[in-house]
Amino acid sequence: MNMTKKEALAFLALHQPMPNDYDITQEFIDKYDDIRLYFCANPTEEAIPLFLQSFGEGNGLGVYQLVEDFLFKCDKNIVVSNIASILENPLTMESVRYWCTLLAMVFADNTLIKGLNISLQSDDEDTRDMAMLSLKMIM
Template structure:
């Protein structure tokens, strides 16, 4: 089993992890990443929060990325949310996408402006995740932005999601 300091060093070295195609060539990295995840499930250390939030490489990490949220839920929202906000500005689309996904579980108006900006992102997956995260926000001010986005949106799944949110939440 990996200890906390080794786990932190590993995460620091992978900001973010390689893409899934690269990970498939070196599955050991993913195995260690999963051990790091387990380490921080067992051992509380808030230093892992920003490191995990910026560790997401391309695509889905063969199912391990979905499990990182379990680690983050061990920490108070007020510790996690500011780091999500920062990660939503990453230069890596995979980091932005996964943080928008995580924002669904950490719904807080503090993230709303960042998520509104992402509904115009060129990546359809990021737009979809941002809209879902916005739909969980206590403050419903984002709806006007969705109405505007609907005019320009070309993806049928997003159009359907926006229409459903606007119809169900009037």
């Protein structure tokens, strides 16, 4: 798929978050995946917070797990800083909190402790479990 950086960033900005799995079409998630692949080939710092806040309920038909491929191409400190900002915001929506808490295991860093402690208070059991595991990896 041919697209520009501006078009890819605009798509992500418009879908904060993506639709829930039961509302998403294969065509729509394929476009999201095309954008993920675009940024894997053309990493840019601007896309980091947009991807991190794009996670809707569910797993994006299997594509959300692949977002870390893009994140690995970015500066780890910038990724961690963005994850920390999202986790430290008590108003972060649950689906975004879950995925960012999960990513905290992959990008384990002391600066994530405060946000992970907020995730420990989540109403969602999976988010709490991921927060506990992430904290164990950091400490």
